[in-house]
Amino acid sequence: MFVQRSRPWVWAFLAPLLCLFLSGHAASLSSPSFDLAPKNIVIVSVPASGHANPLVVLAYELADRGHNVTFVTSVSYNILEYARNSTIHFHRFVESLPFSENINEVAKLQSTDGGFVTRVMAHTKAVGLAARVMTPYQYDIIKEVVTTVKPGTVDLIIGDVFSAQAADILSQVLGTLCICHYFSITTTYYNPRNVFVENLYLTIYDGGADPVMTTMSVLKRLPGKAFLQFVSGLRLKARRQLYEKAKAELAQYLPATEKPAQPIISLVSNAWGFHPAQLAVPSTRMAGIWVPEAQSLDVQPDLKHWLDGASRPVVYVSTGTVAHPSNETLLAFYEAFSAATEFQTLWSLKKVFQNNLRELLGDQEWPEHVRIESFVPQLAVLDHPAVQIFFTHGGWNSVSEGLWTGTPMLGMPFFGDQTYNVAQTVRLGLGLMIDKNIMSSPDKAATIQLIQDKLHTILRDPSFSSRSKHFQKTFQVMGGVKKGANIVEEILAIGDTTVYSFPDNTNAVMAAMAILGLVGAAVTFGIYRLGAWGLGRLLKKRTPSAKAKAE
Structure with a gap:
């Protein structure tokens, strides 16, 4: 009886302590458990608000934590009001081609209403126009950064999806870490995915949201996945050309020797539960949903x-x-x-x-x-x-x-x-x-x-x-932009992304599957020939010959 009566008093005593423990535990989840000196971070982005704004949200959080953040984009980007009053340093330049005007035309083509053929033709034209604009813009970014920063002074390069090649090249020539921001897990030229495994799940580019696949739905999605692999190959080729151009034309600004390139981290501002369930390599990090600082x-x-x-x-x-x-x-x-x-x-x-x-x-x-x-x-x-x-x-x-x-x-x-x-x-x-x-x-x-x-x-x-x-x-x-900033600081604290590296076994798997296919075909053919021979022998024994019939 004494224990039963005293239990409410026990809980009354323990409740504040429990709350303190839980609040401390929550705080430990929202901030890293290591000390990190201020770092020099360069963020590069296209001026499209849909791509730049999430990175401004991340930049704001990193700057608020004491890091020196430089945001590089073109003059056509309209800086958000709350970011103007922050410690983010915005470095804007004049692009060699009018980026915003061309991207608006791309969006207009992609927004085309009408029949299937009309939409396909418009989208094809949009892809071609976007490709002609993106490469010069990425070179503008590379040139702007390497001509304005001193080698050895940048700790991390972060780029948006359309500036990924520029961020990748900058990280290589400047010998620094690299993160690329995405809205979803995406097949990229630097993040090869096993073409067979990738067909096991839904991606955001498949159109629908039903994660359960049927034979017909897989057949419908295969051409799109093959197209993404093709695009990744084209982007890899464009990356090589950009790198060679930068090395040739900007050599005077680059370090005499290059450090070995490190794996690029894909930072995805999304959350499981909304993002489709997918297999991900170690260098892909789910970073929560990012929204701007509280607005009024x-x-x-x-x-x-x-x-x-x-x-x-x-x-x-x-x-x-x-x-x-x-x-x-x-x-x-x-x-x-x-x-x-x-x-x-x-x-x-x-x-x-x-x-x-x-x-x-x-x-x-x-x-x-x-x-x-x-x-x-x-x-x-x-x-x-x-x-x-x-x-x-x-x-x-x-x-x-x-x-x-x-x-x-x-x-x-x-x-x-x-x-x-x-x-x-x-x-x-x-x-x-x-x-x-x-x-x-x-x-x-x-x-x-x-x-x-x-x-x-x-x-x-x-x-x-x-x-x-x-x-x-x-x-x-699940965590918002603070989760993304924690991942960034984790990578900065480690100072090396090789721990997230993974082998690209696609060619080996494809070769092994081809060999298995050939072996299967040979065995099937052998069984067929053996069966045909055996059946022929059986029929020959059962059917009397012409000589036997004559006798």
């Missing part, structure tokens, strides 16, 4: 007042900074939002598309429950309690912020990884999906009704909100 709506007081005074649930709409919505899409969106009575809309739309919409509408006035802005602090908007749905194009940065804030999503993907991202939100019960190709349908009324029906379904079904909140907690517990 105070920078746009009129917008804050509008959201605070919202009388209906708010649907926040954005098609990102790269996707090009067609005029049909703009009109369908506008009509669907204007006629809505169950929600009001905040639409983030670039000025060029706003102008297109105004021309299409003529003198028609925009209703008060539809607010259009050219820019909003997206994370702060999604965090506002009035915002109940995020209508998104499915870009990874946008989906990351939707997941982080626990906001249900309606997705309309345009290209790239967007299709998988949206399909995965649907599979997890976090939202619904719309096919952008219906925007060009002649039945405009049906298209408008479909948009409204999807939004109404998400608003009326509480399971979308509850599941979104559940996954919000899941991904926040």
Whole structure:
């Protein structure tokens, strides 16, 4: 009896100690357990916000930890407001070819609506244009870095997916460590994957999100995987040419001797549970979902007042900074939002598309429950309690912020990884999906009704909100950008990436499989010949000869 009565007092005494222990344990997970002196880190990126912004998030965290971070990109990149007030040193240069204009054209081609043939032709043209722009830009990065930094003063180079070759070459010629940032585990020229093993699982470029494969789904995916292997080969060839050009034209700025190249680390700003389950080599590190430093709506007081005074649930709409919505899409969106009575809309739309919409509408006035802005602090908007749905194009940065804030999503993907991202939100019960190709349908009324029906379904079904909140907690517990910064500091503390090295056994496995195939074919042929001989002998014994018949 004494023990039973005293138990609440025991727990009351132990509870504070337990909380202290758990808080200390959590702190140990969010920060490295080793001391690290400030390091000199150079981050290189294309000026596209979808690729540069996540690296700015990482740069901000590393700079906040006391490291000297230099962010190298071109003048066409618009630096985020919170990053301007940080200790990050932004080094911007003028590119030899107009990068942003050409990439916008690439995005416009990839956003093309229409039939299958039309889309294939547009995508083929987009790939060609992107290739012509990327190589000169990567050389610009190499030249800019080697002509402005002193050899031996850089501890780490970090590059985005489109600057991977430049980061790789810089790490080799400057004798430093290298990390390349990706949104997903990706086949690369420096990260060879066994072509057979890679076909065992789903990747984000396969379109859907169902991880269970059938024979037909594998057959459909094989050409795409073969194409990725082909592209990796082309990138390896381009890397060699870039390296040779840099060695020839920038020799006066480079060290006299090169250190042996070290394995490149792939840092993936994603999380298991959303990212498809895949086999990964040791040099691939899953680094959690990255979102910007906490934003505030105070920078746009009129917008804050509008959201605070919202009388209906708010649907926040954005098609990102790269996707090009067609005029049909703009009109369908506008009509669907204007006629809505169950929600009001905040639409983030670039000025060029706003102008297109105004021309299409003529003198028609925009209703008060539809607010259009050219820019909003997206994370702060999604965090506002009035915002109940995020209508998104499915870009990874946008989906990351939707997941982080626990906001249900309606997705309309345009290209790239967007299709998988949206399909995965649907599979997890976090939202619904719309096919952008219906925007060009002649039945405009049906298209408008479909948009409204999807939004109404998400608003009326509480399971979308509850599941979104559940996954919000899941991904926040898994760690955000702090997890990525911890991995970076781990690599800096080790000072060597050879511990993450792995052999490329693809050729050996392919040769062994070919030999097994030939042996199998030879054995099969031998069995066939032996069976044919035996059957012939058997039939010969049973069938009387002509001489025997005559007798």
